[in-house]
Amino acid sequence: MTRTARRGHRRPGRRPTRSGKPWRGSRRPPRGRSPSSGWRSSRKAGPLCAVTRHVSVDGRTAVAVPGKRPEKGKPEKSKQRAEPEAPCDHLAVVDIDTGKKLWEKPLPNGGSGSTGVNVTMTRGTVVATWGQGSAAYDMTTGKRLWADLNPSTCTDTGFAGGRGLLALRSCGDSADPEFRVQKVAPRTGRTVWTHKVARGIDSVYLASSQPPVIAVATGNDGTIDYLHSLDDRGRNRATIPLPDRRYLHNCDESFSAEVERCSGVVVGERQLYMATKPRDTYEAGLSRRVPNEVVAFDLARQTGEQDEGPQAPLMHGYESSR
Template sequence: MSFGPPPSVWTQSALAADQTRKRRRSRLLGAAAVVTAAALGLGGWLLSSAGDDRSQARPRTFAAAQSPDDIREPVEKNPVSPEGQVAVEYKESGLAKTVKGDPRYAPGTWATDKILAKGIADRIVGLTTAAKGPEKAWTLQLDGHICATSKHITADGRTAVVVQPKKPAGTKSDVCDEVVFFDVDTGRKLWQAKMPSATSAFVTDTNLTLVKGVVAVAWGEGSVAYDMRNGKQLWNSTSVSACEDNGFAGGRALLVVERCGPSSNSTYRVEKLDPRTGRTLWTYKVADGVEDVYLPSSDPPVIAVAAGDSLVTDLITLDGDGRHLATISMNGYDPKCGDRDFGAGYFGVVEYCDGVVVGRTQVYVVSKDNTELGQAANWIVAFDLKTGKTGRKFDGRSSEPLTPIQVSGDDLLVFRRSYDEVEPSAVVRWDPRTGKQTPFLLFGLPEDDQGDLADIAQSDILVAHGRVFFAKRELTADDKHPTYPVLAVLGIAGAAPGH
């Protein structure tokens, strides 16, 4: 029995991409417990509306009260004990016929205080996060395979996916034109909607995001936005134009990357939109010569550009009105934009730069790997959003590389992987104002799975409600034991008092 989709543009493009791209592999060692910055500055602000500059807001140590429709902004409290214990461990069965290059895809990972939800093929599973007796709480069966996901979740635990539903005979079976909005705690489908004129929406180019009260989807030749409350369409853009919506970034605001002109000579611009009307509030024109554009943050606005190269060369920071603040060279750094799923471009890539985390006043970027023996494996540097100047540096350890995960108030949560059989892996809280490091959770990763779990190019890594979750985005059968279930999700929580 095959668990993948029938042969289509979806699967065939996946196989072709797997055969041609080079995989970025991490070391599988055991463990127990273009243009210059000056040229880029030529890109600029074109149009502005009056309004306050939210990116200049005073840093918040504690999360402000959020309405149910707000996108969750976590401020994590340290567990009572940093000693980690397994809270979730889910293994996927029926993978015997999957192989490298033709996996069972598992896009999307979301967490509430009760549930860890994971997208797998054509369904979403909800797993309880209690330390005692973890088990599957619910399964939401979809009309087809997941094509796009968002990292965002509302304050009250709702999120969305785009699905490739089965089509009647004689129609395109590989089009991704169904949006499903669901409750993560219960697994209940709240509404679903058919995207208008989405005949060119495929897994390789469909991008989904959430902003307060709104679900927005772009697929290059069109875009659409829905009201979270009832699934009512708010606006759409499917008319023929010289520019197309390459993808959205959501969260506190809604930004869109627009690509203009022929693919052989494209130019880009970034626009801030009113989420409920689609009206343009300001436009920033990216300088010519840029190969690709990513949006690691909508507010404060941060743009990652690949200038004269396929890899990101610079970060551009803007103020709240879309005016240029600073250009930060990525020479020596590894922003990891477009690295997910080995560069295939599946499930929406515009918002994902896994080596970059953006706070209210600083952006944190991980360095390239350092191979010198006895030295830090890599490090994280804080840059000021207004000036682009470097701030404090968080050094990794020898053979213990760092991955920035997310901000928590004014702090940064960092995953530190250990290859040492004595030293555990850890999530560490780092205060960039003082340089202080505080253990958040200490734990080991399973030796046979840590190569995939600990690689953010292959797995979702997130911290939520005092727990850290590792969730693979591709699942394949074990070479030696193809009928064995395969670890898909691992969640770690702090040990309860007295343990």
């Protein structure tokens, strides 16, 4: 008996990947209709090992995935060896509405067998770095645009995308590195300017690519002490102190290798916004719990003072669980 599909309805298919394994996902629903259920990816080679927070206007995002998983070791004394971990050596672009994989490319030199890959996106370009190199691809076609496969004294730590592209590089001795922040042309890889971070800094994070804002930790405990906004030539524009862990910047909220992770910092063209932590105040011998506030900082003031004076809240009463 032959089954005939109803007109206007097609069974969802599974498009094979380069390795021949299916990437599961339903087709895009008809225009004007929302899908009745989500989708789920299935990769036998291993899980997603890196993602970007950015999504294009047409619903594309990039992920780093393992390629073909190495074969298991032979049994040894009636015990099977632990299953080897596949290196994170492939880059893929996915339609997040349907789960359809649009393309997948192996990283140059196999990503040097790395498991610490960073991925970001900007202006039609997907950029990946894996410590021993970096490469950029066209978001639509997957064509490689440029690559840096022979880092000398400096290595790429990670990139920040979005409205621009910033690279964080670590130079010299790994025990006492010198950090450099570079603005990079996404389509060519050309360095537009370089900002050298002061020596003695323990950690650097990229809070925003455009306008460029970096977060630095001066101590060895990883606590963020300052935010620095940079101008269009990479020079220091404003310094914003972050005393006594007062602000919820979330730059150091995880232990991953990602450098683009200040989720509590919102950067506009002229101002930067952060929330304060709830605090206790004492007035006339009485204690009062003050909910946290959203505070604005001017990106152009060299003193790093807040707009409209110190502790000038833009909103009141936003409770936080932290």
